[in-house]
Amino acid sequence: MCFTREGVAIETDFSYTDALLACPECDLIHEVAELEDGEQGRCIRCGAILFMKHRNSLDRALAFAMTGLLFFILANMYPLLTFELDGRSQSNRLIDGAIAFMDAGYWELGLVVFVSSVVAPLMVLVILITLLLPMRLNRFPINAQGQMRLLSYLRPWAMSEIFILGIIVAFVKLSDFADVGLGPSLVAFVCMVFATVMAYITLDDEAIWNRLKELKK
Amino acid sequence: MTGQALTAQSMGAISCEFCGMLVSNNFIESHSQHCPRCDAHLHSRKANSLKRTTALLIAASILYFPANLYPILTLISFGKSTTNTIMGGVIELANAGQWSIAAIVFIASVFVPIFKIAALFFLVLSVHFKMSWKTRQRALLYRFTEYVGRWSMIDIFMISILIALVKLQAIATVTAGPGAIAFAAVVIITMFAAMTFDPRLIWDNSGEEDDGQ
Numbered sequence: 001m002c003f004t005r006e007g008v009a010i011e012t013d014f015s016y017t018d019a020l021l022a023c024p025e026c027d028l029i030h031e032v033a034e035l036e037d038g039e040q041g042r043c044i045r046c047g048a049i050l051f052m053k054h055r056n057s058l059d060r061a062l063a064f065a066m067t068g069l070l071f072f073i074l075a076n077m078y079p080l081l082t083f084e085l086d087g088r089s090q091s092n093r094l095i096d097g098a099i100a101f102m103d104a105g106y107w108e109l110g111l112v113v114f115v116s117s118v119v120a121p122l123m124v125l126v127i128l129i130t131l132l133l134p135m136r137l138n139r140f141p142i143n144a145q146g147q148m149r150l151l152s153y154l155r156p157w158a159m160s161e162i163f164i165l166g167i168i169v170a171f172v173k174l175s176d177f178a179d180v181g182l183g184p185s186l187v188a189f190v191c192m193v194f195a196t197v198m199a200y201i202t203l204d205d206e207a208i209w210n211r212l213k214e215l216k217k
Numbered sequence: 218m219t220g221q222a223l224t225a226q227s228m229g230a231i232s233c234e235f236c237g238m239l240v241s242n243n244f245i246e247s248h249s250q251h252c253p254r255c256d257a258h259l260h261s262r263k264a265n266s267l268k269r270t271t272a273l274l275i276a277a278s279i280l281y282f283p284a285n286l287y288p289i290l291t292l293i294s295f296g297k298s299t300t301n302t303i304m305g306g307v308i309e310l311a312n313a314g315q316w317s318i319a320a321i322v323f324i325a326s327v328f329v330p331i332f333k334i335a336a337l338f339f340l341v342l343s344v345h346f347k348m349s350w351k352t353r354q355r356a357l358l359y360r361f362t363e364y365v366g367r368w369s370m371i372d373i374f375m376i377s378i379l380i381a382l383v384k385l386q387a388i389a390t391v392t393a394g395p396g397a398i399a400f401a402a403v404v405i406i407t408m409f410a411a412m413t414f415d416p417r418l419i420w421d422n423s424g425e426e427d428d429g430q
Contacts, residue, residue: 004242005362012240014240014241015243015248016238016239016240016241016244016254017238017239017251018237018238018239018254020239021232021237021239022224022230022232022237022239023223024232024234024237024407025356025359025360025416026224026356026416026417026419026420026427027220027225027226027417027420027421028223028224028237028420029223029224029228042412045222045353045420046352046353046356046357046416046420047353047356047357048356048360050359068359080378081382082379083382083383085385085388086385086388088385088388090382090383090384090385091382092378092381092382094308096381097374097377097378097380097381099253099381099383100377100380100381101377102252102395103391104380104393106393106397106398108398108401109373109376109377109393109397109398109401112373112405113374113377114403116370117348117374117377124423128342134399138290145254145255145256146256147258148235148236148255149235149255149256149257152235156367156408159367159370159374162367162368162370162371162374163374165321165325165368165371165374166370166371166372166373166374166375166377167374167375167378168318169310169318169321169322169371169372170374170375170378170382171307172310172315172318173306173310173375173379174286174379174382176313176340176384177294177389178383178389205237206237209236209254209255
């Protein structure tokens with residue numbers, strides 16, 4: 001669904017407003033449109049997505065985030081992969097990749113892997129819950145503004161979906177000369193990624209700001 | 218109304234980078250540099266965007282060489298050791314008949330980093346010389362570049378899994394190589410380069426007319 005603004009006079013006298021929106025990628029001014037559930041609005045000049053609306057956005061995102069957190073815990077408890085060669089076997093957990101880099105003296109890589117596969121994905125889920133759960137219970141979240149900003153900082157560094165591809169490549173490389181098996185945590189990890197992606201898809205920032213405004217009153 | 222497109226900048230306002238609240242310059246001057254809704258610091262364009270992006274791109278270009286020349290991992294199996302560079306790993310997968318995986322790794326680890334560095338250099342130059350050529354396509358190029366950058370981390374995760382999983386001393390052991398550090402640095406530095414680049418600069422001075430009105 002495209003959003004147009006033909007023939008609309010734009011009011012430019014304001015101190016601050018959320019009735020107008022400048023495209024984050026090209027700065028073009030748009031009037032904020034009333035959308036139906038499931039609709040999207042794109043910038044008429046550069047095509048960036050400007051608005052979207054989902055039914056029960058906040059409740060659904062909260063449900064997905066809580067599901068994701070549960071699976072995250074499971075994903076950390078059991079092995080992801082098992083490896084067998086010459087009668088000996090070994091398995092690894094999610095956190096072991098970061099630890100292995102640290103042990104080998106590559107602490108920079110250990111840190112990068114720890115942040116992108118463990119800390120950031122976990123923080124994203126936790127922040128979603130600490131933001132959305134109080135709002136669901138009609139309370140104002142602690143430092144909601146800070147949490148919103150932290151969430152957008154963290155987002156590019158949470159790389160669980162890329163980690164899944166890393167697992168697939170490692171699996172293929174090893175299958176050549178050893179027996180590699182899937183651990184129970186792998187399923188949980190994939191479910192966690194799916195839940196996180198769904199939480200993001202259903203989450204609507206505008207709905208959060210509107211709800212926060214309601215709660216402030 | 219024809220002529221210059223109506224942007225936040227041309228109407229004397231700043232769009233908050235985080236929450237999209239549109240704040241007028243009058244309000245910023247008389248009240249606060251911070252967004253009234255989300256409290257983020259307000260700026261019309263990212264500070265020193267072109268300089269920062271260029272500096273990060275130069276750093277990434279330099280690191281691109283050790284990332285590809287040094288080994289990223291060594292596999293010792295029954296006393297036989299094989300050492301892989303990034304490209305070596307792709308060739309090995311292809312030789313083993315794993316074409317689809319080899320293609321994924323090639324795109325993520327070889328193609329994406331070089332593409333990203335080239336695309337961002339091109340975008341920086343196009344803004345610097347105030348090009349008005351194919352503005353929308355350049356905006357799409359930026360969006361694509363920003364989106365694909367993270368996927369180069371596949372190889373780093375693959376190495377982290379292998380070294381954690383394969384440690385059966387003489388039977389089979391995987392160790393990481395110094396190329397991995399340079400490679401991870403290239404990926405992260407180019408991610409920062411894409412973040413510091415402000416895509417709105419592509420449209421400023423582009424002379425693009427606003428056909429919406």
